[in-house]
Amino acid sequence: MVISSSRFDGDITTPELSLAGWSRWTWRQLTSMRTALLLLLLLAIAAVPGSIYPQRSADPNGVTQFFDNNPELAPVLDAMQLFDVYTSVWFSAIYILLFISLIGCVVPRTGVHYQALRSAPPAAPKNFARMPASASVKYAKNTDIAERAETLLRKLGYRVVRNGKAVSAERGYLRETGNLVFHFSLIGVLIAVGVGGGLSFSGQRVLVEGETFVNNLASYDSFSPGTFFNESRLQPFSMSLDKFEVDFDIKNQTNVGTPLDFRAFVSSKVSPDLVPQSALIRVNEPLAMPGANIYLTGNGYAPHITIRDAEGNVVFAGANAFLPQSTTYTSLGVIKVPDVERQFGIIAFFYPTVDKLTTGALTSIYPAPIDPLMTMNVYEGDLGLDGGVPTNVYALDTSKMKQIAGGKSGTKGLQLALGETVELPNGLGTVTFDDIRRFASLDVSYNPGGIWVLLFALLSLAGVTTSLLVPRRRVWVRQTTEGFEVAALARGDDPILEKVVGEVVEKLKAKDKK
Amino acid sequence: MGIALNEGLSQISLIFIYAAMAIYTAAFLTFANHLARLASEKKKVRGAATKIERIAIVLMIIGAVLHGVGVVLRGVAASRVPWANMYEFSITGSFVVVSIFLLALTIKDIRLIATFVSGFTLLILGSATSIFYVEVKSLMPALQSYWLVIHVIVAICATAFFNIAAGLSIAYLLKSAKWAQKPKKEFVITIKRILDLFPNVEKIERLAYRFNIIGFILWSFTLIAGAIWAERAWHRYWGWDTKEVWTFIIWTIYAGYLHANATRGWTGKRSAWLALIGFAAVLFNFTVVNLFFKGLHVYSGLN
Ligand code: HEM
Numbered sequence: 001m002v003i004s005s006s007r008f009d010g011d012i013t014t015p016e017l018s019l020a021g022w023s024r025w026t027w028r029q030l031t032s033m034r035t036a037l038l039l040l041l042l043l044a045i046a047a048v049p050g051s052i053y054p055q056r057s058a059d060p061n062g063v064t065q066f067f068d069n070n071p072e073l074a075p076v077l078d079a080m081q082l083f084d085v086y087t088s089v090w091f092s093a094i095y096i097l098l099f100i101s102l103i104g105c106v107v108p109r110t111g112v113h114y115q116a117l118r119s120a121p122p123a124a125p126k127n128f129a130r131m132p133a134s135a136s137v138k139y140a141k142n143t144d145i146a147e148r149a150e151t152l153l154r155k156l157g158y159r160v161v162r163n164g165k166a167v168s169a170e171r172g173y174l175r176e177t178g179n180l181v182f183h184f185s186l187i188g189v190l191i192a193v194g195v196g197g198g199l200s201f202s203g204q205r206v207l208v209e210g211e212t213f214v215n216n217l218a219s220y221d222s223f224s225p226g227t228f229f230n231e232s233r234l235q236p237f238s239m240s241l242d243k244f245e246v247d248f249d250i251k252n253q254t255n256v257g258t259p260l261d262f263r264a265f266v267s268s269k270v271s272p273d274l275v276p277q278s279a280l281i282r283v284n285e286p287l288a289m290p291g292a293n294i295y296l297t298g299n300g301y302a303p304h305i306t307i308r309d310a311e312g313n314v315v316f317a318g319a320n321a322f323l324p325q326s327t328t329y330t331s332l333g334v335i336k337v338p339d340v341e342r343q344f345g346i347i348a349f350f351y352p353t354v355d356k357l358t359t360g361a362l363t364s365i366y367p368a369p370i371d372p373l374m375t376m377n378v379y380e381g382d383l384g385l386d387g388g389v390p391t392n393v394y395a396l397d398t399s400k401m402k403q404i405a406g407g408k409s410g411t412k413g414l415q416l417a418l419g420e421t422v423e424l425p426n427g428l429g430t431v432t433f434d435d436i437r438r439f440a441s442l443d444v445s446y447n448p449g450g451i452w453v454l455l456f457a458l459l460s461l462a463g464v465t466t467s468l469l470v471p472r473r474r475v476w477v478r479q480t481t482e483g484f485e486v487a488a489l490a491r492g493d494d495p496i497l498e499k500v501v502g503e504v505v506e507k508l509k510a511k512d513k514k
Numbered sequence: 515m516g517i518a519l520n521e522g523l524s525q526i527s528l529i530f531i532y533a534a535m536a537i538y539t540a541a542f543l544t545f546a547n548h549l550a551r552l553a554s555e556k557k558k559v560r561g562a563a564t565k566i567e568r569i570a571i572v573l574m575i576i577g578a579v580l581h582g583v584g585v586v587l588r589g590v591a592a593s594r595v596p597w598a599n600m601y602e603f604s605i606t607g608s609f610v611v612v613s614i615f616l617l618a619l620t621i622k623d624i625r626l627i628a629t630f631v632s633g634f635t636l637l638i639l640g641s642a643t644s645i646f647y648v649e650v651k652s653l654m655p656a657l658q659s660y661w662l663v664i665h666v667i668v669a670i671c672a673t674a675f676f677n678i679a680a681g682l683s684i685a686y687l688l689k690s691a692k693w694a695q696k697p698k699k700e701f702v703i704t705i706k707r708i709l710d711l712f713p714n715v716e717k718i719e720r721l722a723y724r725f726n727i728i729g730f731i732l733w734s735f736t737l738i739a740g741a742i743w744a745e746r747a748w749h750r751y752w753g754w755d756t757k758e759v760w761t762f763i764i765w766t767i768y769a770g771y772l773h774a775n776a777t778r779g780w781t782g783k784r785s786a787w788l789a790l791i792g793f794a795a796v797l798f799n800f801t802v803v804n805l806f807f808k809g810l811h812v813y814s815g816l817n
Binding site for chain 2: 001033037040041043044047048050051055057058071085086113152165193202249250251253254258260261283284285286293295297377407443445447450454455457458460461464465468469493495
């Protein structure tokens with residue numbers, strides 16, 4: 001099929017190109033070094049906005065905040081995918097083109113290199129002095145110089161051919177091999193990232209000391225699966241948080257209250273009939289379970305509270321995780337008591353080491369529980385749990401509730417030291433602060449691509465190192481009437497070309513002295 | 515578990531850093547003085563190091579020794595490696611730059627950039643002690659990993675190689691600039707005369723290339739080590755965190771630089787500019803990104 005280029009009429013004359021011609025031309029452009037270079041630079045530029053604007057993948061709250069602060073601008077940026085830069089159409093287009101170019105570039109090069117590996121080094125040039133490094137030596141005993149040069153260069157790791165009185169040698173084929181390994185490994189990295197990402201999942205779970213987590217979808221507080229994930233990939237196991245320990249620095253003046261170490265002591269089982277296995281999870285030391293790693297990502301306090309109604313029946317007993325609000329672990333928690341005649345909820349603050357500010361407000365001055373105190377504001381009314389809509393366990397929707405203790409309610413907020421029991425207002429009963437427990441935020445992640453990404457990345461590192469540091473050069477030696485000549489030519493960067501020529505000359509002469 | 519931070523020792527470390535700065539200042543002035551003399555002497559060729567130049571180099575060595583002691587004491591004071599916040603990264607990084615420069619000096623004639631290296635080191639130490647200074651603190655648990663040790667020290671070394679290469683690229687661009695070829699102004703004539711006393715442009719270009727390839731290999735390793743550490747600490751090996759983004763950008767620019775060196779029409783000046791853009795990105799990553807961008811890598815230690 002022939003398409004005439006009718007777009008170019010008038011006085012511009014262009015050769016008519018067939019479709020095949022056009023595609024060949026496009027392909028050649030795409031796989032040229034210049035295109036590769038431009039695409040690389042374009043990729044670098046395209047990556048920049050992702051560090052300026054918050055990204056949905058890394059910082060979803062930042063995106064929400066950006067929308068709140070810039071209601072006009074945000075939708076425009078969003079339309080340009082500036083909050084999803086690394087999955088955007090334009091970013092993907094650049095790297096896909098780059099990789100097409102890469103394949104188009106390295107496949108033919110592999111063929112050429114394969115040929116080169118099997119062919120002899122080229123014959124000696126006519127004029128040695130024209131080469132970047134050369135030497136002409138006067139030397140009487142030059143009759144077997146070619147033979148000796150052949151032996152010498154072969155010993156030095158060159159591929160050598162002798163042609164009468166001249167020797168051609170070449171070394172450093174590894175340079176191109178390294179280059180090809182590097183570029184192919186990049187393709188490997190890309191595939192491993194893509195496939196691994198699709199098969200991966202990551203789920204979050206907050207676990208209080210004494211609680212057990214069972215690996216199924218319902219157990220997760222939040223869960224983000226990759227595109228190819230399905231639930232059958234979750235392998236069965238359970239894990240209990242036995243104890244959580246934190247060390248805070250108290251000795252060093254400038255450092256008081258800084259966390260030194262977090263330790264989650266857990267016991268896990270891969271089958272109900274097995275004996276639990278004890279293990280320790282720390283921040284940089286995840287626990288490997290079948291089909292997932294468990295990481296420690298956060299921690300805090302979970303005060304154990306018991307609430308009794310006016311008759312003394314327990315209506316709530318449990319340890320809710322309180323979210324830390326500061327580095328000294330002033331923590332905020334919510335307790336909901338739905339199964340009573342009049343529903344009520346509590347917003348509680350927990351201060352591990354309480355102190356009073358000059359304003360009268362309470363604060364925590366040290367993160368460990370040295371002098372713990374809990375304060376509570378109580379709200380009565382509809383908790384909003386009956387509609388079947390999932391609600392946030394860390395927030396209390398007080399829109400349909402009335403505050404009956406704390407704030408401007410007229411009744412003072414409750415204050416409880418550890419072990420204390422106080423009366424709830426309006427005859428709702430009593431509340432007891434039984435015990436301080438801790439919770440750990442855990443992240444259960446699985447990415448089968450990781451190890452392949454690493455392998456290909458290391459392979460590419462090895463490839464690029466070889467390719468950049470192994471010099472590739474040709475060396476020729478030829479017997480002349482009064483002595484011999486040596487010349488060398490580098491292919492690519494070679495810091496020691498002149499030295500090589502000098503050494504070859506020396507060694508060819510030295511042999512003689514023995 | 516306890517740790518011992520030593521306030522007193524960190525103060526002594528700071529004194530050593532200040533002392534090193536004083537000596538580096540002397541070295542810098544001596545190198546500059548030497549350049550000025552070269553300009554007035556109107557010599558055509560430059561031989562081995564002159565007396566003044568040797569004095570400057572000796573000063574730089576003394577400065578480096580004091581500097582090194584300062585770095586080590588800081589590590590001892592904090593009872594860990596001295597590269598966990600911007601202050602420590604700066605003092606350790608500039609120490610590595612000076613050391614590599616002095617070592618390279620024994621192999622290659624790169625005296626040309628001595629003024630640049632001593633001046634730049636002074637600038638880094640000046641900002642470190644005035645803007646980035648923080649008391650010794652322990653590491654937050656996420657940073658307690660031997661990957662911190664490996665990842666950061668390799669990044670520091672990569673930066674040092676890029677730094678020296680950038681100095682050479684500047685020299686290259688100055689030497690090959692059009693306005694320097696047929697100078698008219700007295701000032702430019704003087705600069706040209708100084709530059710003429712140094713190795714030819716091809717040599718400088720090749721040297722810059724060699725420093726950059728070492729830098730690139732080290733940077734590739736930094737990137738991989740960072741990903742391994744991120745996998746341990748943040749349960750994903752790559753998440754396009756701002757710091758990860760910039761590590762990637764820098765890597766890509768230098769990959770572009772390497773391609774430029776093999777592309778017709780892109781060798782020489784264009785690739786020198788690319789190397790400078792790459793180094794500008796390194797500096798940007800270290801200053802602006804650390805201080806003003808939001809991300810997981812909050813280790814400036816400043817609030
Ligand atoms: C993902 C994209 C790419 C990256 C990150 C990349 C990176 C690199 C790096 C770091 C080098 C220098 C190390 C070495 O010589 O092995 C290099 C060299 C090279 N690349 Fe690429 N490259 C990419 C794509 C391409 C493409 C599309 C082509 C073909 C057009 C190409 C052709 C070459 C060639 C021919 C060399 C050798 C240059 C020389 O002789 O020194 N690369 N590449």
